[in-house]
Amino acid sequence: MVRLNLKKAAYLQRKLSELVITKDMFNKPIKYIAGVDVAYRKKYAIGVAYILDYDKVEPLTYSVYIVESKVPYIPTYLAFREIWPMAGALLKLKIKPDITLVDSHGLIHPRGFGAATHLGVVLNLPTIGVAKSPLVGKVDKDGYIHVNNKRVGYKFSPKLYISIGHRVSLESAIEIVKHVLRNSIPEPTRLAHIKANEMKYKISME
């Protein structure tokens, strides 16, 4: 297991956060939307990217990328652990998504650079963060989440936190996530999560 240099990692997050775009810079109308998630099995990290038709909200195809997991999970540094499995799966897709939902926070992060944002900036892809539990920030009476005096996210429910990832406005992020909701759960990441767990048992040795 690698040990992160938290000092440098935090510096990188703060530095790269200057590149985040919080305006809509994705293809309209959206035709393809992706959902990415990572599961773990022994020494392996299994990244899955699922592509769905945006209008119909129906699955089209998916890709799997398995790699050895060497970075530990440390709160607020999740991206360093999951970015390669996620990026590997995304880059294997034959259909390029217009926007991607990531199972983590985007700008709802102490240094404004959660995993969803990190992935978006590194791959220069429009991303939205969809997490199941809070990390930081204050929720106002309307449900909006503020971090460092900036409105960057929205608490849709106690189990769903939406935030700007990269190249998308908060308003659009909320609208897009609502569009692909199925039983209060975003369908793209739900399918990616199911597939990633399914793949865990298809790994032969250890």
Next chain:
DNA sequence: GCGACAG
């Protein structure tokens, strides 16, 4: 110093 802390 103490507690909290995405997946």
Next chain:
DNA sequence: ATCTTGTCGC
């Protein structure tokens, strides 16, 4: 997130 079976409830 992972390690793990059955079981309670709508």
